[in-house]
Amino acid sequence: MGNPKAFMTIKRKEAGYRPVAERVYDFSEVEQTLNIEDRKLQASRCMDCGVPFCHWACPLGNKMPEWQDLAYKGKWFEAYQVLSTTNDFPEFTGRICPAPCEKSCVLKLHEQPVTIRENEAAVAERAFLEGSITPIIPSVRTGKTVAIIGSGPAGLACANRLNHKGHSVTVFEKDEAIGGLLRFGIPDFKLHKQVIDRRLDLMEAEGVTFKTSIHVGVDVAAKELLNEFDAVCVAIGSGVPRDLKVPGRELQGIHFALEFLHLQNRLNAGEEFDESMMISAKGKHVLVIGGGDTGSDCVGTSIRQKALSVTQIEILPKPPENKNPDTPWPLYPMVLKTSSSHEEGCERRWNLDTVRFIGENGHVVGAEIEEVEWIKDAEGRMNLKRTGKIETVKADLVLLSMGFVNPVYDGLVQELGLEVTQRKNVAVDNTHRTNVDKVFAVGDAALGASLVVRAMASGRDAAIDIDRFLKG
Numbered sequence: 001m002g003n004p005k006a007f008m009t010i011k012r013k014e015a016g017y018r019p020v021a022e023r024v025y026d027f028s029e030v031e032q033t034l035n036i037e038d039r040k041l042q043a044s045r046c047m048d049c050g051v052p053f054c055h056w057a058c059p060l061g062n063k064m065p066e067w068q069d070l071a072y073k074g075k076w077f078e079a080y081q082v083l084s085t086t087n088d089f090p091e092f093t094g095r096i097c098p099a100p101c102e103k104s105c106v107l108k109l110h111e112q113p114v115t116i117r118e119n120e121a122a123v124a125e126r127a128f129l130e131g132s133i134t135p136i137i138p139s140v141r142t143g144k145t146v147a148i149i150g151s152g153p154a155g156l157a158c159a160n161r162l163n164h165k166g167h168s169v170t171v172f173e174k175d176e177a178i179g180g181l182l183r184f185g186i187p188d189f190k191l192h193k194q195v196i197d198r199r200l201d202l203m204e205a206e207g208v209t210f211k212t213s214i215h216v217g218v219d220v221a222a223k224e225l226l227n228e229f230d231a232v233c234v235a236i237g238s239g240v241p242r243d244l245k246v247p248g249r250e251l252q253g254i255h256f257a258l259e260f261l262h263l264q265n266r267l268n269a270g271e272e273f274d275e276s277m278m279i280s281a282k283g284k285h286v287l288v289i290g291g292g293d294t295g296s297d298c299v300g301t302s303i304r305q306k307a308l309s310v311t312q313i314e315i316l317p318k319p320p321e322n323k324n325p326d327t328p329w330p331l332y333p334m335v336l337k338t339s340s341s342h343e344e345g346c347e348r349r350w351n352l353d354t355v356r357f358i359g360e361n362g363h364v365v366g367a368e369i370e371e372v373e374w375i376k377d378a379e380g381r382m383n384l385k386r387t388g389k390i391e392t393v394k395a396d397l398v399l400l401s402m403g404f405v406n407p408v409y410d411g412l413v414q415e416l417g418l419e420v421t422q423r424k425n426v427a428v429d430n431t432h433r434t435n436v437d438k439v440f441a442v443g444d445a446a447l448g449a450s451l452v453v454r455a456m457a458s459g460r461d462a463a464i465d466i467d468r469f470l471k472g
Contacts, residue, residue: 060087064114070082080132094120094121137207141167147232148172152455153452165467186261244289246355282305286309288312295312352369366394
Protein backbone atom coordinates (compact mmCIF):
# COMPACT_ATOMS: atom_id res chain seq x y z
CA MET A 1 0.00 0.00 0.00
CA GLY A 2 1.28 3.41 -0.96
CA ASN A 3 -0.56 5.27 1.81
CA PRO A 4 -1.89 2.97 4.56
CA LYS A 5 -3.46 5.87 6.49
CA ALA A 6 -5.25 7.59 3.62
CA PHE A 7 -8.65 6.25 4.65
CA MET A 8 -8.24 8.15 7.95
CA THR A 9 -7.20 11.49 6.48
CA ILE A 10 -8.97 11.72 3.10
CA LYS A 11 -12.74 12.00 2.86
CA ARG A 12 -14.87 10.31 0.23
CA LYS A 13 -15.34 12.63 -2.73
CA GLU A 14 -17.75 11.83 -5.56
CA ALA A 15 -17.58 13.39 -8.99
CA GLY A 16 -21.28 14.25 -8.84
CA TYR A 17 -23.64 15.15 -11.66
CA ARG A 18 -23.87 17.97 -14.14
CA PRO A 19 -26.31 20.73 -13.04
CA VAL A 20 -29.97 19.77 -13.45
CA ALA A 21 -30.74 22.96 -15.34
CA GLU A 22 -28.16 21.94 -17.94
CA ARG A 23 -28.48 18.17 -18.26
CA VAL A 24 -32.27 17.91 -18.76
CA TYR A 25 -31.85 19.51 -22.20
CA ASP A 26 -29.63 16.79 -23.67
CA PHE A 27 -28.86 13.08 -23.53
CA SER A 28 -25.15 13.42 -22.73
CA GLU A 29 -23.83 11.50 -19.73
CA VAL A 30 -24.91 13.17 -16.52
CA GLU A 31 -22.00 12.01 -14.39
CA GLN A 32 -18.93 14.20 -14.14
CA THR A 33 -15.31 13.14 -13.55
CA LEU A 34 -12.67 14.11 -11.02
CA ASN A 35 -9.27 15.39 -12.00
CA ILE A 36 -6.39 12.90 -11.96
CA GLU A 37 -4.93 13.95 -8.63
CA ASP A 38 -8.28 13.77 -6.83
CA ARG A 39 -8.91 10.37 -8.38
CA LYS A 40 -5.56 9.08 -7.16
CA LEU A 41 -6.43 10.27 -3.66
CA GLN A 42 -9.77 8.50 -3.79
CA ALA A 43 -8.05 5.28 -4.87
CA SER A 44 -5.60 5.66 -1.98
CA ARG A 45 -8.49 5.41 0.49
CA CYS A 46 -8.71 1.64 -0.09
CA MET A 47 -7.41 0.32 3.23
CA ASP A 48 -6.40 -3.11 1.92
CA CYS A 49 -8.36 -4.65 4.79
CA GLY A 50 -7.67 -8.21 5.92
CA VAL A 51 -10.98 -9.52 4.58
CA PRO A 52 -11.92 -7.61 1.40
CA PHE A 53 -15.70 -7.81 1.49
CA CYS A 54 -15.75 -5.75 -1.73
CA HIS A 55 -14.21 -8.73 -3.50
CA TRP A 56 -16.78 -11.02 -1.86
CA ALA A 57 -19.75 -8.85 -2.88
CA CYS A 58 -18.69 -8.30 -6.50
CA PRO A 59 -20.25 -10.90 -8.85
CA LEU A 60 -17.08 -10.68 -10.94
CA GLY A 61 -14.75 -11.02 -7.95
CA ASN A 62 -12.80 -7.89 -8.90
CA LYS A 63 -9.53 -7.44 -7.01
CA MET A 64 -10.19 -3.96 -5.69
CA PRO A 65 -7.21 -3.48 -3.33
CA GLU A 66 -4.69 -4.48 -6.01
CA TRP A 67 -5.86 -2.28 -8.88
CA GLN A 68 -6.73 0.68 -6.67
CA ASP A 69 -3.21 0.72 -5.23
CA LEU A 70 -1.85 0.81 -8.78
CA ALA A 71 -4.24 3.64 -9.68
CA TYR A 72 -3.08 5.61 -6.64
CA LYS A 73 0.49 5.25 -7.91
CA GLY A 74 -0.53 6.49 -11.36
CA LYS A 75 0.07 3.11 -12.98
CA TRP A 76 -3.15 3.23 -14.96
CA PHE A 77 -2.46 0.52 -17.51
CA GLU A 78 -1.17 -1.87 -14.86
CA ALA A 79 -4.35 -1.18 -12.88
CA TYR A 80 -6.41 -1.87 -16.00
CA GLN A 81 -4.56 -5.15 -16.56
CA VAL A 82 -5.40 -6.36 -13.04
CA LEU A 83 -9.00 -5.18 -13.41
CA SER A 84 -9.47 -6.86 -16.79
CA THR A 85 -8.43 -10.26 -15.45
CA THR A 86 -11.88 -10.46 -13.88
CA ASN A 87 -13.85 -7.74 -15.67
CA ASP A 88 -13.99 -7.66 -19.48
CA PHE A 89 -15.68 -4.25 -19.70
CA PRO A 90 -14.84 -2.00 -16.72
CA GLU A 91 -15.84 1.06 -18.77
CA PHE A 92 -19.42 -0.31 -18.73
CA THR A 93 -19.66 -1.39 -15.11
CA GLY A 94 -17.87 1.76 -13.98
CA ARG A 95 -20.86 3.69 -15.30
CA ILE A 96 -23.96 1.55 -14.69
CA CYS A 97 -23.19 -0.97 -11.94
CA PRO A 98 -25.06 -0.41 -8.64
CA ALA A 99 -21.73 -1.17 -6.98
CA PRO A 100 -22.45 -3.92 -4.44
CA CYS A 101 -18.71 -3.70 -3.76
CA GLU A 102 -19.10 -0.24 -2.25
CA LYS A 103 -22.01 -1.34 -0.09
CA SER A 104 -19.81 -4.03 1.47
CA CYS A 105 -16.67 -1.89 1.76
CA VAL A 106 -15.43 -1.86 5.37
CA LEU A 107 -15.46 1.94 5.27
CA LYS A 108 -19.21 1.74 4.59
CA LEU A 109 -19.55 1.11 8.32
CA HIS A 110 -18.87 4.83 8.69
CA GLU A 111 -20.82 5.79 5.52
CA GLN A 112 -17.59 6.65 3.71
CA PRO A 113 -16.93 3.71 1.35
CA VAL A 114 -14.25 3.94 -1.30
CA THR A 115 -15.54 5.33 -4.62
CA ILE A 116 -14.88 1.96 -6.26
CA ARG A 117 -17.26 2.33 -9.18
CA GLU A 118 -15.98 5.76 -10.20
CA ASN A 119 -12.38 4.62 -9.73
CA GLU A 120 -13.07 1.64 -11.98
CA ALA A 121 -14.38 3.83 -14.78
CA ALA A 122 -11.42 6.19 -14.36
CA VAL A 123 -8.91 3.33 -14.67
CA ALA A 124 -10.46 2.16 -17.95
CA GLU A 125 -10.81 5.67 -19.38
CA ARG A 126 -7.26 6.63 -18.47
CA ALA A 127 -5.88 3.46 -20.05
CA PHE A 128 -7.84 4.15 -23.23
CA LEU A 129 -6.78 7.82 -23.23
CA GLU A 130 -3.10 6.92 -22.90
CA GLY A 131 -3.40 4.54 -25.83
CA SER A 132 -2.38 1.58 -23.71
CA ILE A 133 -5.35 -0.58 -24.68
CA THR A 134 -4.58 -2.11 -28.06
CA PRO A 135 -5.90 -5.22 -29.81
CA ILE A 136 -4.61 -8.51 -28.43
CA ILE A 137 -4.84 -10.96 -31.32
CA PRO A 138 -4.49 -14.65 -30.48
CA SER A 139 -1.21 -15.99 -31.85
CA VAL A 140 -2.75 -19.40 -32.52
CA ARG A 141 -6.26 -20.32 -33.61
CA THR A 142 -7.72 -23.61 -32.43
CA GLY A 143 -9.84 -24.20 -35.51
CA LYS A 144 -12.96 -24.43 -33.34
CA THR A 145 -15.96 -22.19 -34.03
CA VAL A 146 -18.54 -20.77 -31.61
CA ALA A 147 -21.83 -18.99 -32.28
CA ILE A 148 -23.01 -16.55 -29.61
CA ILE A 149 -26.71 -15.72 -30.00
CA GLY A 150 -27.34 -12.35 -28.39
CA SER A 151 -24.96 -9.42 -27.93
CA GLY A 152 -25.82 -8.15 -24.48
CA PRO A 153 -23.29 -8.08 -21.63
CA ALA A 154 -23.32 -11.87 -21.15
CA GLY A 155 -22.87 -12.66 -24.84
CA LEU A 156 -20.12 -10.07 -25.30
CA ALA A 157 -18.18 -11.23 -22.23
CA CYS A 158 -18.40 -14.84 -23.39
CA ALA A 159 -17.33 -13.90 -26.93
CA ASN A 160 -14.42 -11.83 -25.67
CA ARG A 161 -13.03 -14.64 -23.51
CA LEU A 162 -13.47 -17.39 -26.09
CA ASN A 163 -11.79 -15.28 -28.76
CA HIS A 164 -8.81 -14.69 -26.50
CA LYS A 165 -8.54 -18.47 -26.08
CA GLY A 166 -8.08 -18.80 -29.83
CA HIS A 167 -11.53 -19.94 -30.93
CA SER A 168 -13.29 -18.29 -33.87
CA VAL A 169 -16.34 -16.51 -32.49
CA THR A 170 -19.36 -15.14 -34.33
CA VAL A 171 -21.95 -13.06 -32.47
CA PHE A 172 -25.49 -12.96 -33.89
CA GLU A 173 -27.80 -10.07 -32.97
CA LYS A 174 -31.46 -9.68 -33.99
CA ASP A 175 -31.35 -5.87 -33.81
CA GLU A 176 -29.56 -3.54 -36.18
CA ALA A 177 -26.62 -2.87 -33.85
CA ILE A 178 -24.58 -4.80 -31.30
CA GLY A 179 -25.04 -4.24 -27.58
CA GLY A 180 -28.41 -5.65 -26.55
CA LEU A 181 -29.64 -4.09 -23.31
CA LEU A 182 -26.51 -1.94 -23.09
CA ARG A 183 -27.31 -0.20 -26.37
CA PHE A 184 -31.09 -0.14 -26.51
CA GLY A 185 -32.22 -0.40 -22.89
CA ILE A 186 -29.92 2.02 -21.07
CA PRO A 187 -30.26 5.74 -21.86
CA ASP A 188 -27.34 7.66 -23.30
CA PHE A 189 -27.28 9.90 -20.26
CA LYS A 190 -26.08 6.89 -18.24
CA LEU A 191 -24.03 5.06 -20.88
CA HIS A 192 -23.12 6.87 -24.08
CA LYS A 193 -23.05 4.49 -27.00
CA GLN A 194 -19.63 5.66 -28.18
CA VAL A 195 -18.28 3.83 -25.14
CA ILE A 196 -19.81 0.58 -26.47
CA ASP A 197 -18.62 1.21 -30.04
CA ARG A 198 -15.04 1.76 -28.86
CA ARG A 199 -15.04 -1.67 -27.20
CA LEU A 200 -16.69 -3.34 -30.20
CA ASP A 201 -14.04 -1.88 -32.52
CA LEU A 202 -11.39 -3.44 -30.27
CA MET A 203 -13.10 -6.83 -30.26
CA GLU A 204 -13.46 -6.79 -34.05
CA ALA A 205 -9.78 -5.95 -34.41
CA GLU A 206 -9.03 -8.94 -32.19
CA GLY A 207 -11.01 -11.26 -34.46
CA VAL A 208 -14.61 -11.41 -33.21
CA THR A 209 -17.20 -11.40 -36.01
CA PHE A 210 -20.47 -9.53 -35.47
CA LYS A 211 -23.59 -10.19 -37.53
CA THR A 212 -26.56 -7.89 -36.98
CA SER A 213 -30.22 -7.98 -38.06
CA ILE A 214 -30.20 -11.77 -37.91
CA HIS A 215 -32.89 -13.19 -35.65
CA VAL A 216 -31.82 -16.77 -35.00
CA GLY A 217 -34.90 -18.98 -34.97
CA VAL A 218 -36.71 -16.59 -37.31
CA ASP A 219 -34.40 -15.34 -40.08
CA VAL A 220 -32.12 -18.35 -39.85
CA ALA A 221 -32.86 -21.77 -38.36
CA ALA A 222 -31.10 -22.45 -35.08
CA LYS A 223 -30.35 -25.99 -36.25
CA GLU A 224 -28.31 -24.54 -39.11
CA LEU A 225 -25.98 -23.01 -36.54
CA LEU A 226 -25.70 -26.37 -34.78
CA ASN A 227 -24.47 -27.87 -38.02
CA GLU A 228 -22.13 -24.99 -38.81
CA PHE A 229 -20.53 -24.32 -35.41
CA ASP A 230 -18.76 -26.51 -32.86
CA ALA A 231 -20.64 -24.87 -29.98
CA VAL A 232 -23.59 -22.53 -29.61
CA CYS A 233 -24.15 -20.18 -26.69
CA VAL A 234 -27.64 -18.78 -26.03
CA ALA A 235 -27.41 -15.28 -24.58
CA ILE A 236 -30.80 -13.86 -25.54
CA GLY A 237 -31.60 -12.30 -22.19
CA SER A 238 -34.93 -12.28 -20.39
CA GLY A 239 -37.05 -10.55 -22.99
CA VAL A 240 -40.64 -11.07 -21.84
CA PRO A 241 -41.71 -8.08 -19.70
CA ARG A 242 -44.07 -8.50 -16.76
CA ASP A 243 -47.49 -7.24 -17.81
CA LEU A 244 -50.24 -5.60 -15.79
CA LYS A 245 -53.48 -7.36 -16.70
CA VAL A 246 -56.09 -5.01 -15.33
CA PRO A 247 -59.18 -3.47 -16.98
CA GLY A 248 -58.23 -0.85 -19.55
CA ARG A 249 -54.85 -2.40 -20.38
CA GLU A 250 -55.80 -2.38 -24.08
CA LEU A 251 -56.02 1.43 -24.20
CA GLN A 252 -53.62 3.37 -26.39
CA GLY A 253 -50.85 5.18 -24.55
CA ILE A 254 -49.85 2.23 -22.33
CA HIS A 255 -46.44 0.79 -23.20
CA PHE A 256 -43.71 -1.38 -21.78
CA ALA A 257 -40.72 0.61 -20.56
CA LEU A 258 -38.25 -0.83 -23.04
CA GLU A 259 -40.49 0.05 -25.99
CA PHE A 260 -40.20 3.66 -24.87
CA LEU A 261 -36.46 3.54 -24.13
CA HIS A 262 -35.61 1.65 -27.33
CA LEU A 263 -37.18 4.34 -29.52
CA GLN A 264 -35.35 7.18 -27.79
CA ASN A 265 -32.00 5.39 -28.03
CA ARG A 266 -32.58 4.79 -31.72
CA LEU A 267 -33.49 8.46 -32.21
CA ASN A 268 -30.27 9.45 -30.47
CA ALA A 269 -28.42 7.17 -32.90
CA GLY A 270 -29.86 9.12 -35.83
CA GLU A 271 -32.65 6.80 -36.91
CA GLU A 272 -35.88 8.30 -38.23
CA PHE A 273 -39.35 6.97 -37.52
CA ASP A 274 -42.82 7.54 -38.83
CA GLU A 275 -44.74 9.75 -36.41
CA SER A 276 -47.27 6.97 -35.83
CA MET A 277 -44.52 4.78 -34.35
CA MET A 278 -43.30 7.33 -31.85
CA ILE A 279 -43.88 7.12 -28.12
CA SER A 280 -43.38 10.62 -26.79
CA ALA A 281 -43.87 12.13 -23.34
CA LYS A 282 -43.89 15.69 -24.65
CA GLY A 283 -46.75 17.69 -23.14
CA LYS A 284 -48.10 14.65 -21.28
CA HIS A 285 -48.70 13.54 -17.72
CA VAL A 286 -46.54 10.42 -17.44
CA LEU A 287 -47.15 7.57 -15.01
CA VAL A 288 -44.28 5.13 -14.50
CA ILE A 289 -45.35 1.90 -12.81
CA GLY A 290 -42.39 0.23 -11.14
CA GLY A 291 -39.74 1.68 -8.87
CA GLY A 292 -36.54 0.06 -10.20
CA ASP A 293 -33.67 1.34 -12.31
CA THR A 294 -35.55 0.93 -15.59
CA GLY A 295 -38.40 2.98 -14.15
CA SER A 296 -35.87 5.63 -13.19
CA ASP A 297 -34.56 5.63 -16.77
CA CYS A 298 -38.12 6.23 -17.98
CA VAL A 299 -38.36 9.19 -15.60
CA GLY A 300 -35.17 10.81 -16.93
CA THR A 301 -36.14 10.19 -20.55
CA SER A 302 -39.65 11.59 -20.03
CA ILE A 303 -38.23 14.74 -18.47
CA ARG A 304 -35.90 15.23 -21.43
CA GLN A 305 -38.86 14.80 -23.77
CA LYS A 306 -40.58 17.71 -21.96
CA ALA A 307 -43.32 15.85 -20.08
CA LEU A 308 -45.78 18.04 -18.16
CA SER A 309 -45.39 15.87 -15.08
CA VAL A 310 -43.87 12.52 -14.12
CA THR A 311 -45.18 10.26 -11.35
CA GLN A 312 -43.54 6.98 -10.40
CA ILE A 313 -45.42 4.48 -8.25
CA GLU A 314 -44.30 1.26 -6.59
CA ILE A 315 -46.42 -1.47 -5.01
CA LEU A 316 -43.81 -2.18 -2.31
CA PRO A 317 -43.27 -0.01 0.80
CA LYS A 318 -40.92 2.95 0.76
CA PRO A 319 -37.46 1.70 1.81
CA PRO A 320 -35.80 3.32 4.82
CA GLU A 321 -33.19 5.97 4.23
CA ASN A 322 -29.46 5.40 4.82
CA LYS A 323 -29.68 2.18 6.86
CA ASN A 324 -31.96 -0.86 6.95
CA PRO A 325 -31.72 -3.26 9.92
CA ASP A 326 -33.09 -6.05 7.71
CA THR A 327 -30.08 -5.81 5.39
CA PRO A 328 -27.07 -4.97 7.58
CA TRP A 329 -23.51 -4.56 6.32
CA PRO A 330 -21.95 -6.26 4.41
CA LEU A 331 -25.22 -7.24 2.69
CA TYR A 332 -26.52 -5.03 -0.10
CA PRO A 333 -28.67 -2.45 1.74
CA MET A 334 -32.32 -2.24 0.73
CA VAL A 335 -32.56 1.51 1.31
CA LEU A 336 -34.10 4.42 -0.54
CA LYS A 337 -32.23 5.09 -3.75
CA THR A 338 -32.48 8.48 -5.41
CA SER A 339 -31.13 8.51 -8.95
CA SER A 340 -30.02 11.47 -11.03
CA SER A 341 -33.35 11.21 -12.87
CA HIS A 342 -35.35 11.51 -9.66
CA GLU A 343 -33.44 14.68 -8.79
CA GLU A 344 -34.60 16.22 -12.07
CA GLY A 345 -38.25 16.35 -11.03
CA CYS A 346 -40.51 13.42 -10.25
CA GLU A 347 -43.21 12.57 -7.74
CA ARG A 348 -42.45 9.20 -6.16
CA ARG A 349 -45.07 7.19 -4.27
CA TRP A 350 -45.13 3.77 -2.61
CA ASN A 351 -47.64 1.14 -1.41
CA LEU A 352 -49.83 1.67 -4.46
CA ASP A 353 -51.40 -0.96 -6.70
CA THR A 354 -52.98 -0.19 -10.07
CA VAL A 355 -56.62 -1.30 -10.14
CA ARG A 356 -57.61 -0.20 -13.65
CA PHE A 357 -56.84 2.26 -16.43
CA ILE A 358 -59.32 4.94 -17.45
CA GLY A 359 -59.74 5.95 -21.07
CA GLU A 360 -61.44 8.41 -23.37
CA ASN A 361 -61.89 7.73 -27.09
CA GLY A 362 -59.67 4.67 -26.80
CA HIS A 363 -56.73 6.48 -25.19
CA VAL A 364 -55.62 6.33 -21.56
CA VAL A 365 -56.28 9.45 -19.50
CA GLY A 366 -55.72 8.14 -16.00
CA ALA A 367 -55.17 5.22 -13.66
CA GLU A 368 -57.17 4.14 -10.64
CA ILE A 369 -54.78 3.18 -7.85
CA GLU A 370 -55.36 1.64 -4.43
CA GLU A 371 -53.28 2.01 -1.31
CA VAL A 372 -51.98 -1.29 0.09
CA GLU A 373 -50.25 -2.44 3.25
CA TRP A 374 -47.68 -5.15 3.78
CA ILE A 375 -48.17 -7.36 6.83
CA LYS A 376 -45.49 -9.75 8.07
CA ASP A 377 -46.80 -13.17 9.07
CA ALA A 378 -45.45 -15.51 11.77
CA GLU A 379 -42.90 -16.96 9.32
CA GLY A 380 -41.59 -13.54 8.35
CA ARG A 381 -43.22 -13.44 4.93
CA MET A 382 -44.77 -10.19 3.74
CA ASN A 383 -48.40 -10.36 2.64
CA LEU A 384 -50.31 -7.69 0.75
CA LYS A 385 -53.44 -6.22 2.36
CA ARG A 386 -55.76 -3.89 0.47
CA THR A 387 -56.95 -0.81 2.32
CA GLY A 388 -59.84 0.17 0.03
CA LYS A 389 -58.42 3.70 -0.31
CA ILE A 390 -58.71 4.43 -4.01
CA GLU A 391 -57.79 7.52 -6.01
CA THR A 392 -57.29 8.47 -9.65
CA VAL A 393 -53.99 9.64 -11.10
CA LYS A 394 -54.01 11.65 -14.32
CA ALA A 395 -51.94 9.96 -17.02
CA ASP A 396 -51.73 10.46 -20.79
CA LEU A 397 -48.78 8.07 -21.05
CA VAL A 398 -48.28 4.97 -18.89
CA LEU A 399 -44.96 3.11 -18.86
CA LEU A 400 -44.90 -0.39 -17.39
CA SER A 401 -41.55 -1.05 -15.72
CA MET A 402 -42.12 -4.09 -13.54
CA GLY A 403 -39.26 -6.31 -14.59
CA PHE A 404 -39.03 -9.35 -16.83
CA VAL A 405 -40.32 -12.88 -16.37
CA ASN A 406 -38.46 -15.16 -18.81
CA PRO A 407 -36.72 -15.44 -22.19
CA VAL A 408 -38.73 -15.32 -25.39
CA TYR A 409 -39.62 -18.91 -26.28
CA ASP A 410 -40.86 -18.37 -29.84
CA GLY A 411 -38.21 -19.28 -32.37
CA LEU A 412 -34.85 -20.28 -30.92
CA VAL A 413 -35.86 -21.89 -27.62
CA GLN A 414 -38.78 -23.82 -29.08
CA GLU A 415 -36.95 -24.87 -32.23
CA LEU A 416 -34.05 -26.35 -30.30
CA GLY A 417 -36.36 -27.87 -27.70
CA LEU A 418 -34.47 -26.31 -24.80
CA GLU A 419 -35.76 -27.33 -21.39
CA VAL A 420 -36.78 -24.60 -18.98
CA THR A 421 -36.77 -24.37 -15.21
CA GLN A 422 -39.69 -23.90 -12.84
CA ARG A 423 -39.01 -20.17 -13.11
CA LYS A 424 -39.22 -20.48 -16.92
CA ASN A 425 -35.55 -19.74 -17.61
CA VAL A 426 -33.42 -21.92 -19.87
CA ALA A 427 -32.29 -24.90 -17.78
CA VAL A 428 -28.52 -25.43 -17.51
CA ASP A 429 -26.23 -27.63 -15.42
CA ASN A 430 -23.24 -26.40 -13.43
CA THR A 431 -21.21 -26.12 -16.64
CA HIS A 432 -23.80 -23.91 -18.38
CA ARG A 433 -24.83 -26.77 -20.69
CA THR A 434 -28.45 -27.18 -21.75
CA ASN A 435 -30.24 -30.43 -22.54
CA VAL A 436 -29.20 -30.08 -26.20
CA ASP A 437 -25.74 -31.21 -27.22
CA LYS A 438 -23.27 -28.38 -27.99
CA VAL A 439 -25.71 -25.74 -26.69
CA PHE A 440 -24.91 -23.57 -23.66
CA ALA A 441 -26.92 -20.75 -22.07
CA VAL A 442 -25.72 -17.71 -20.11
CA GLY A 443 -26.85 -14.46 -18.52
CA ASP A 444 -30.47 -13.54 -17.93
CA ALA A 445 -31.65 -16.31 -20.28
CA ALA A 446 -30.48 -18.86 -17.72
CA LEU A 447 -30.37 -16.84 -14.47
CA GLY A 448 -33.45 -14.66 -14.85
CA ALA A 449 -33.39 -10.88 -15.07
CA SER A 450 -30.57 -9.49 -12.94
CA LEU A 451 -27.67 -7.03 -12.96
CA VAL A 452 -25.40 -6.33 -15.92
CA VAL A 453 -22.42 -7.32 -13.79
CA ARG A 454 -23.97 -10.72 -13.02
CA ALA A 455 -24.65 -11.30 -16.70
CA MET A 456 -21.02 -10.50 -17.49
CA ALA A 457 -19.84 -12.90 -14.79
CA SER A 458 -22.07 -15.62 -16.25
CA GLY A 459 -20.68 -15.06 -19.74
CA ARG A 460 -17.11 -15.09 -18.48
CA ASP A 461 -17.58 -18.31 -16.50
CA ALA A 462 -19.41 -20.01 -19.36
CA ALA A 463 -16.46 -19.25 -21.64
CA ILE A 464 -14.31 -21.45 -19.41
CA ASP A 465 -16.80 -24.32 -19.70
CA ILE A 466 -17.21 -23.91 -23.46
CA ASP A 467 -13.43 -23.83 -23.90
CA ARG A 468 -13.11 -27.10 -21.96
CA PHE A 469 -15.87 -28.64 -24.07
CA LEU A 470 -14.20 -27.62 -27.31
CA LYS A 471 -10.85 -29.01 -26.17
CA GLY A 472 -12.49 -32.28 -25.21
